[in-house]
Amino acid sequence: MPTLPPSPAQDAILRDLTRELAARYPQSAARCDRRRVALLDQTSHAVRWNEPFMVTVARCDGAAIHELGGARLIDYWQGHFANLLGHNPPLVRAALQATLAEGRGLQSGMLHDVEHEFAELLVQRTGTETLRFTTSGALATFYAVLLARGFTGRRAVVKAAGGWHGSQPFALKGVAARAGSFDHLESEGLPGSTQDDVELCGYNDAASLERVFERRGGEVACVILEPWLGAGGGIGATPEFLRAARELSARHGALLIHDEIIAGFRFRAGDLSAMYGIRPDLLVLGKVIGGGMPVAAVCGRRDVMALASRAMRRVKFEGGTYSAHELSLVAGLTMVRHLVGHEAEIYPALARRGATLRDGLERIARELRLPAWISGWPNEVVAGSSVCHVRFGRDRGGRPLRPEETGGPGAAHPVVGEDLLRAALLLEGLSVHNGLGAASTAHGEAELRATLVGYRRALERLVAAGAFAG
Numbered sequence: 077m078p079t080l081p082p083s084p085a086q087d088a089i090l091r092d093l094t095r096e097l098a099a100r101y102p103q104s105a106a107r108c109d110r111r112r113v114a115l116l117d118q119t120s121h122a123v124r125w126n127e128p129f130m131v132t133v134a135r136c137d138g139a140a141i142h143e144l145g146g147a148r149l150i151d152y153w154q155g156h157f158a159n160l161l162g163h164n165p166p167l168v169r170a171a172l173q174a175t176l177a178e179g180r181g182l183q184s185g186m187l188h189d190v191e192h193e194f195a196e197l198l199v200q201r202t203g204t205e206t207l208r209f210t211t212s213g214a215l216a217t218f219y220a221v222l223l224a225r226g227f228t229g230r231r232a233v234v235k236a237a238g239g240w241h242g243s244q245p246f247a248l249k250g251v252a253a254r255a256g257s258f259d260h261l262e263s264e265g266l267p268g269s270t271q272d273d274v275e276l277c278g279y280n281d282a283a284s285l286e287r288v289f290e291r292r293g294g295e296v297a298c299v300i301l302e303p304w305l306g307a308g309g310g311i312g313a314t315p316e317f318l319r320a321a322r323e324l325s326a327r328h329g330a331l332l333i334h335d336e337i338i339a340g341f342r343f344r345a346g347d348l349s350a351m352y353g354i355r356p357d358l359l360v361l362g363k364v365i366g367g368g369m370p371v372a373a374v375c376g377r378r379d380v381m382a383l384a385s386r387a388m389r390r391v392k393f394e395g396g397t398y399s400a401h402e403l404s405l406v407a408g409l410t411m412v413r414h415l416v417g418h419e420a421e422i423y424p425a426l427a428r429r430g431a432t433l434r435d436g437l438e439r440i441a442r443e444l445r446l447p448a449w450i451s452g453w454p455n456e457v458v459a460g461s462s463v464c465h466v467r468f469g470r471d472r473g474g475r476p477l478r479p480e481e482t483g484g485p486g487a488a489h490p491v492v493g494e495d496l497l498r499a500a501l502l503l504e505g506l507s508v509h510n511g512l513g514a515a516s517t518a519h520g521e522a523e524l525r526a527t528l529v530g531y532r533r534a535l536e537r538l539v540a541a542g543a544f545a546g
């Protein structure tokens with residue numbers, strides 16, 4: 077979510093924090109200077125860097141990252157929300173070591189057993205018919221949209237404003253609010269048709285989806301939605317919204333794609349769609365199913381997936397030197413088997429941690445009289461959640477249901493954004509994203525307590541320095 081440009085007071089606070097961070101983490105500070113030269117903007121993924129400072133990590137385990145100089149920070153970013161069991165879980169590491177010791181794991185370019193064993197487990201846990209693996213979420217959503225366009229012979233793709241489906245042409249519209257609006261392309265260089273082919277609806281806004289179908293019903297190839305809005309706010313879909321998407325797409329001959337790259341296996345050992353009782357035509361998985369390795373998958377109806385089959389070859393979802401990479405699939409299969417085998421303990425434990433963090437942060441914000449938007453709450457379908465995003469408004473906070481509430485037209489303007497918050501929290505030994513992120517099973521009582529203490533101290537410091545005054 078975008079934030080307002082910092083005020084002069086916030087700039088001054090950021091400068092102070094930067095000085096302190098450089099003194100606290102001198103080895104990381106030195107790395108920043110070196111990294112700038114060969115590496116564009118210091119990193120290959122924009123969200124791994126926040127102005128003005130980020131720590132460099134020497135190693136990670138469980139709830140923690142260990143910075144170059146040895147400092148231990150509690151981490152809620154957890155590998156882009158992939159690490160449900162915390163960093164480097166021993167069971168995945170052991171499986172990888174054993175695989176390499178057996179003389180397999182690196183890409184062979186051949187068939188291997190892990191691929192079909194993992195596929196069988198995933199289709200069984202998601203109630204889908206067949207799947208194909210790829211290496212990133214962006215590629216998976218791209219292939220899913222190609223399949224939908226090929227299957228329907230139509231052009232238009234409907235997505236929610238605030239929805240992030242990876243960096244691919246059909247998803248690079250309406251991701252972040254700019255000047256109070258989502259209605260723009262996110263990148264130059266896109267095909268000229270993108271502006272017209274991609275239509276936006278409001279998240280959790282069935283009426284706006286209906287209006288899109290009224291205008292373009294016969295042209296819509298697919299609706300692509302996150303049943304749990306990730307980057308856009310950590311917000312669960314309302315059952316009415318998902319039901320409307322299912323019903324409208326079926327009525328108008330379009331396909332429904334659920335992007336569960338964040339949601340899949342985060343709330344249960346399977347897809348979130350099943351909790352809502354909704355079966356999309358295509359389901360996209362990533363993150364958690366990779367067990368820390370680059371794995372994504374498109375699963376779904378056999379008749380739709382068949383367009384990419386050897387028999388039909390109508391949709392070119394078939395390349396990928398590193399697709400179904402054996403070591404990656406070993407990590408994923410180990411992780412997913414563990415989640416399935418321990419589902420009854422893991423998901424309630426994650427939910428308890430999420431509740432402790434959300435409740436604690438809500439209490440702190442109330443006591444400090446700060447208008448916080450805290451999201452990640454369960455709803456009538458999602459019984460519990462490990463997610464906790466935090467944003468601050470100018471004069472109003474709450475529990476958002478739509479990305480517009482914290483980042484779009486009519487939003488309470490964020491005055492203390494991610495950069496300032498992240499810098500202040502780094503000084504408290506906390507690594508966050510979207511104001512916090514998500515708990516893993518490795519976050520124990522001590523970490524949760526330390527998080528709330530450190531968060532309060534960081535906010536008190538920002539309040540005292542006048543950060544919220546602008």
Ligand SMILES: Cc1ncc(COP(=O)(O)O)c(C=O)c1O
Pocket residue numbers: 156211212213214215217240241242243302306307335336337338362363372
């Ligand atoms: C819901 C969702 N879809 C797609 C993607 C893209 O996945 P990747 O970063 O693996 O390309 C992401 C990544 O954050 C995501 O959260």
